[in-house]
Amino acid sequence: MSNTAVKMxxxxxxxxxxxxxxEFGRRxxxxxxxxxxxxxxxxxxxxxxxxxxxxxxxxxxQTFVGRPNPLYFAERLTDLCGGAQIYFKREDLNHTGxxxxxxxxxxxxxxxxxxxxxxxxETGAGQHGVATATACARFxxxxxxxxxxxxxxxxxxxxxxxRTMGAExxxxxxxxxxxxxxxNEAMRDWMSSVEDTHYILGSVVxxxxxxxxxxxxxxxxxxxxRQQCLDKVGRLPDEVIACVGGGSNSAGMFxxxxxxxxxxxxxxxxxxxxxxxxxxxxxxxxxxxxxxxxSYSYVLQDPDGQTMDVHSISAGLDYPGVxxxxxxxxxxxRVNYVSVRDHQALETVSLVARTEGILPALxxxxxxxxxxxxxxxxxxxxxxxxxxxGRGDKDxxxxxxxxxxxx
Amino acid sequence: MPFLTAGDPDLAMTARLVEELSKAGxxxxxxxxxxxxxxxxxxxxxxxxxxALGNKLQIPxxxxxxxxxxxxxxxxxxxxxxxxxxxxIGTLEFVxxxxxxxxxxxxxxxxxxxxxxxxxxxxxxxNMDLIQLIAPTTPPARSSRILKNASGFVYCIAVSGTTGxxxxxxxxxxxxxxxxxxxxxxxxxxxxxxxxxxxxxQLRGLADGAIVGSAIVKHLDELSGDSxxxxxxxxxxxxxxxxxxxxxxxxx
Numbered sequence: 001m002s003n004t005a006v007k008m009x010x011x012x013x014x015x016x017x018x019x020x021x022x023e024f025g026r027r028x029x030x031x032x033x034x035x036x037x038x039x040x041x042x043x044x045x046x047x048x049x050x051x052x053x054x055x056x057x058x059x060x061x062q063t064f065v066g067r068p069n070p071l072y073f074a075e076r077l078t079d080l081c082g083g084a085q086i087y088f089k090r091e092d093l094n095h096t097g098x099x100x101x102x103x104x105x106x107x108x109x110x111x112x113x114x115x116x117x118x119x120x121x122e123t124g125a126g127q128h129g130v131a132t133a134t135a136c137a138r139f140x141x142x143x144x145x146x147x148x149x150x151x152x153x154x155x156x157x158x159x160x161x162x163r164t165m166g167a168e169x170x171x172x173x174x175x176x177x178x179x180x181x182x183x184n185e186a187m188r189d190w191m192s193s194v195e196d197t198h199y200i201l202g203s204v205v206x207x208x209x210x211x212x213x214x215x216x217x218x219x220x221x222x223x224x225x226r227q228q229c230l231d232k233v234g235r236l237p238d239e240v241i242a243c244v245g246g247g248s249n250s251a252g253m254f255x256x257x258x259x260x261x262x263x264x265x266x267x268x269x270x271x272x273x274x275x276x277x278x279x280x281x282x283x284x285x286x287x288x289x290x291x292x293x294x295s296y297s298y299v300l301q302d303p304d305g306q307t308m309d310v311h312s313i314s315a316g317l318d319y320p321g322v323x324x325x326x327x328x329x330x331x332x333x334r335v336n337y338v339s340v341r342d343h344q345a346l347e348t349v350s351l352v353a354r355t356e357g358i359l360p361a362l363x364x365x366x367x368x369x370x371x372x373x374x375x376x377x378x379x380x381x382x383x384x385x386x387x388x389x390g391r392g393d394k395d396x397x398x399x400x401x402x403x404x405x406x407x
Numbered sequence: 408m409p410f411l412t413a414g415d416p417d418l419a420m421t422a423r424l425v426e427e428l429s430k431a432g433x434x435x436x437x438x439x440x441x442x443x444x445x446x447x448x449x450x451x452x453x454x455x456x457x458x459a460l461g462n463k464l465q466i467p468x469x470x471x472x473x474x475x476x477x478x479x480x481x482x483x484x485x486x487x488x489x490x491x492x493x494x495x496i497g498t499l500e501f502v503x504x505x506x507x508x509x510x511x512x513x514x515x516x517x518x519x520x521x522x523x524x525x526x527x528x529x530x531x532x533x534n535m536d537l538i539q540l541i542a543p544t545t546p547p548a549r550s551s552r553i554l555k556n557a558s559g560f561v562y563c564i565a566v567s568g569t570t571g572x573x574x575x576x577x578x579x580x581x582x583x584x585x586x587x588x589x590x591x592x593x594x595x596x597x598x599x600x601x602x603x604x605x606x607x608x609q610l611r612g613l614a615d616g617a618i619v620g621s622a623i624v625k626h627l628d629e630l631s632g633d634s635x636x637x638x639x640x641x642x643x644x645x646x647x648x649x650x651x652x653x654x655x656x657x658x659x
Contacts, residue, residue, distance in 0.1 A: 018521075028490050028517045030447040032542040032567060035549065174453060180444065187446040192568030194544060291491040291517070292444065304466045305495030306443040 010334035012258040014325065019208020019295075022331065024324035027207040029187075029294040036194045041209045043114050048216070053109065060105050064138065067102075067220065069093045071228035071385065076355045077372065084238070084378035086371055088388040089225045091249065092360065098390030099221060099249045100131035104200055106217035108135035111198040118197040119143045122186040124151055124179030124245070125316035125363065126158025127390055128202030133167035135200075143167040146185040148177040151315045157394050176309050179245075179319045183293050203246025204323030207294035211251075211323050218252025225385055226256050233383055239264040239374060242387035243367040244337065245281065245317035247326045249389035254335060255325075264336070267326065268370045270312035271339035277302075281310040283322040284330050284337040292321040298330070313342035313402070314362035314395075340366040348372070349392055349399055361390035362398070408596060408655075409648045410437040410487065410620030412452065414459035416631045418472040423641055424627075425473065429480040431645045432652065434616055435596075437514070439624075440469060440488035447516040449571025451621035455628065466492060470508035477509025485512040485538065485559075493518075498526055502533050512536035512559045520553035527556060536560075541587060543567050543577040551590050560594040561587060563614065565601060571621045572602035576609070584613040604654035617655050623648060 014021045027037060047053040061067040069090040078086045091099040104121075111119055119141050123129030129145040136143035145162055149171045152159050162169050175181040183206070190199045204211045204218075222240075229237050240257055242250035244267040257263045272280030277300070280286070287298035292307060300308045300320040312318040329335035348365040352358055360368060364387070371386040378384070392399070400407045409428055413421050425436055441456035441464055448456070477484055486505055493501045493515065505513060512535050518526065520539055530537040536559025541550045544567055554561065563584060565576045577583075580597070587595055597610055598618030607617045626647050630640045 026522060027519060028522065029519065030516050030542070031519050031540045031553075032447075032544050032564060034519050034521070034542075035544045035546060174450075174457070175443070184444050184446050188449070188569045191447065192566070194567065288495070290495050291489075293446070294517070296494075299491075301491070301495055303495065305489070305492035306460060307491075 010258055010329055010332040012255065014328065015208060015212055019212070021211070021325045021328035024295070024297050024327040025208055025211060026296050027294060028291045028296065029207045030191060032191050033194060033207070037207055037209065039114070044110060044209055044213055047110055047113055053113070057106055057109055061220065065095045065101050065105060066093060068224045071225055071232060074356050077352065078375065080355055081372050081375040083375040083380060084382035084384050085380070086375050087229070087237070087383065087385045088358070089221060089253065089385060091221060091387060091389045092358070092364070092391035096127070096131050096134050097393065098127040098131065098361065099218060099252065100128040100202060101134065102220050102252065103202065103214050103217040103248065104128070104131040104135040107198070107200040107213065108139050108141065111141060111200070112139060114198060116196055116198040118193065119200055120146070120186050120189050120193070120197055121200045121202060122146045122179065122182035123202065124182065124318060125314065125361070126151065126155035126162070126394060127316060129162050129167070129169070130158050130165070132200050132202070133162040133165035136167065137165045144189065145169050146172050146182040146189070148172045148179060148182050150177040151179065151182070154315050154398050155394055156397060178315065180307065187293070203248040204251040204325060205246045205293055205295060205321055211295065211325055214248050215251040215255055215325060218248050219255045221249065221252040221387060222254060222256035225253065229383070229385060236260055236263050237383040237385040238378070239266060239382070239384045241266045241268060241367050241371045241374065241384060243268045243317060243363050243389060244284070244322060244326060245270065245319045245363065246321065247323040249387050251323055251325055253387045254329070258334060265334065266370065266374070267335050267337045268367045269337060269339040270314060270317035270366060271341040272311040273342055278309045279311055280339065281312045281317050281319055282339040283320060284326060285339055287322070295324050297324040297327040298322055313345055314366065316361070316363040317366065338370055340369045344369045346399065346402060349395070358388070359392035360388055361392045362395045364389045408435045408437060408616050408618045409433055409623050410439060410618060412439040412441060412455035412459055412624055413469045414441060414462060414464035415455040415624065415627070416458070417462065418464070418468060420637060422472050422476045423637065424644060425476050425484070426480060427641050427645050428648055429482040431649055433482050433648065435483050435485060437485050437487050437618060437620070438469070438473065439620070440466065440486055440492055442489040442492055444491070445489065447569055449569040449621060451625045452570050455624045466496060467504070470504050474508040483511035484509060485514055486510050487514045487516065490515050490518045498529055502529050502535070506533040506535055510535060512538050514538045514540070514562055516540060531558065538562050540564055541583070543579050543583055547586050550587060554591045557591060557593055560596050560616065561591060563587065563595050563597045564599045565597050566599050568599070570599050573600035576600055576606060581613055604651055607651060607654040619651050
């Protein structure tokens with residue numbers, strides 16, 4: 001299977017009607033949710049083809065989110081590395097400070113279009129929770145956000161913001177008390193509320209059509225980057241780099257470049273503390289094919305199919321699965337996946353702050369750390385675009401704690 | 408039709424309970440295979456799965472422990488198991504092991520009818536049934552399509568939501584069961600949300616069986632906490648299951 005796929009390369013014409021990206025994706029969910037997923041698929045197709053829907057979304061992207069955000073030449077970081085030119089796609093400058101709002105605005109409009117009265121969401125780092133709470137406040141939709149207890153501890157600022165926006169944050173105390181358990185809990189809520197509630201899933205994971213919808217709404221990142229690079233430099237970048245947890249900012253960044261054969265695409269996973277099971281969240285590096293959260297993809301699991309515990313310094317990458325399209329890109333060889341350790345990401349936060357006057361999120365710092373390594377090995381004419389998916393304000397407590405500083 | 412979580416509190420207890428529930432006249436026994444991320448399950452069954460996995464339960468041990476019991480009893484055993492487990496072990500390998508251990512059927516709550524074709528053929532070839540689930544949210548056209556190739560019995564989900572006791576069943580349940588009667592000749596068993604004999608009695612004339620899961624799992628956990636004596640726990644649990652079964656049988 002994978003040999004054929006490699007020969008054929010990756011197509012941007014995925015998923016098919018069954019939600020398949022190559023062999024990955026599909027729908028592995030309880031029957032209770034199937035009808036809602038079918039409805040969502042039909043409603044999304046009609047919205048996508050509706051000029052009024054797209055116009056409304058574009059307008060909100062400009063006036064509420066602040067798009068387009070810049071493609072920024074990181075001059076001093078480039079000098080420091082002494083190789084290829086490093087550009088940042090500034091998703092950190094969006095309203096709410098990360099790429100997550102691109103998807104929540106789109107899905108909030110879908111919620112209204114479907115006539116659903118309530119929104120639920122899961123969150124890891126809290127960025128998706130904040131973006132959902134924000135979109136719901138903007139449209140007057142009641143919102144419940146499920147968040148693992150461990151993440152609530154790590155991301156207090158975002159919890160406060162969500163509550164201020166009027167959302168209810170429900171702590172999840174089962175399992176590892178992180179993103180994976182928050183998704184389980186949100187799915188359980190949806191099982192009993194599906195008739196009047198839309199689940200705004202925050203990453204390119206879950207059953208079809210979620211991986212496609214989230215990728216499409218996030219693809220504004222890659223479309224803008226591609227055009228901005230052409231306008232600014234007169235050609236496409238040599239390499240595009242983004243971090244991968246569930247994989248939403250990277251899917252949105254990579255997708256518009258999939259058919260540009262000359263552009264190398266690199267996804268950076270959380271390498272955690274080491275390469276033993278439980279020490280990292282590098283699903284595409286160490287995982288095996290399996291089913292988690294309603295889709296078929298790579299999963300960090302034991303020989304019985306039980307999901308393994310994972311670790312990352314960054315709550316947004318602390319996830320044992322990955323979007324099915326990433327699995328497809330991995331197996332077709334279109335995207336190369338690497339990992340960066342906790343300490344490298346942590347060091348990169350302060351390095352980028354001092355060098356560029358930008359405080360990146362711990363998630364994005366994984367991508368920047370790899371981009372710096374990559375720049376050192378490349379020629380000065382080469383161009384690297386890295387997705388700076390979010391700002392680091394939410395991480396200051398955790399960074400201070402880990403570096404032994406008082407806030 | 409009682410549900411037990413394999414390995415809660417331990418596999419030896421599960422095996423003994425299966426045998427005793429069978430002797431007491433259970434029509435069918437459902438065995439839950441503990442899974443780390445059960446999205447269809449409420450807090451009670453989740454907690455039982457966590458306890459079982461916390462004791463390092465492994466899937467092959469479920470088969471090897473239950474096989475000798477299955478050979479002794481007439482009551483069919485049906486596995487409730489996530490597709491995540493089946494896929495990881497290998498569909499062919501899992502089905503072969505389940506058939507060898509004496510299971511009569513599989514309920515795979517996260518494998519909807521649309522995705523089940525190939526797997527169903529595999530299950531059928533190994534002389535087991537793949538039990539199809541129908542939810543209150545399933546439109547009639549969809550249930551008709553799903554039931555075309557169904558075998559064994561039909562698992563009718565009584566509530567929109569996860570497993571676990573509810574005060575009320577879905578208001579549309581009676582209509583749903585009447586519609587399903589016109590779509591299939593297979594027996595209809597109702598599960599999710601049932602905990603009380605009066606709820607089972609409500610199904611009089613509408614369904615052929617009632618599956619009680621969380622209420623039994625919870626009762627077993629409380630009994631195990633109260634008494635270290637396995638014989639006492641088993642006797643009390645069988646008595647409890649019997650009180651619900653009596654309501655089911657009087658409703659036929």
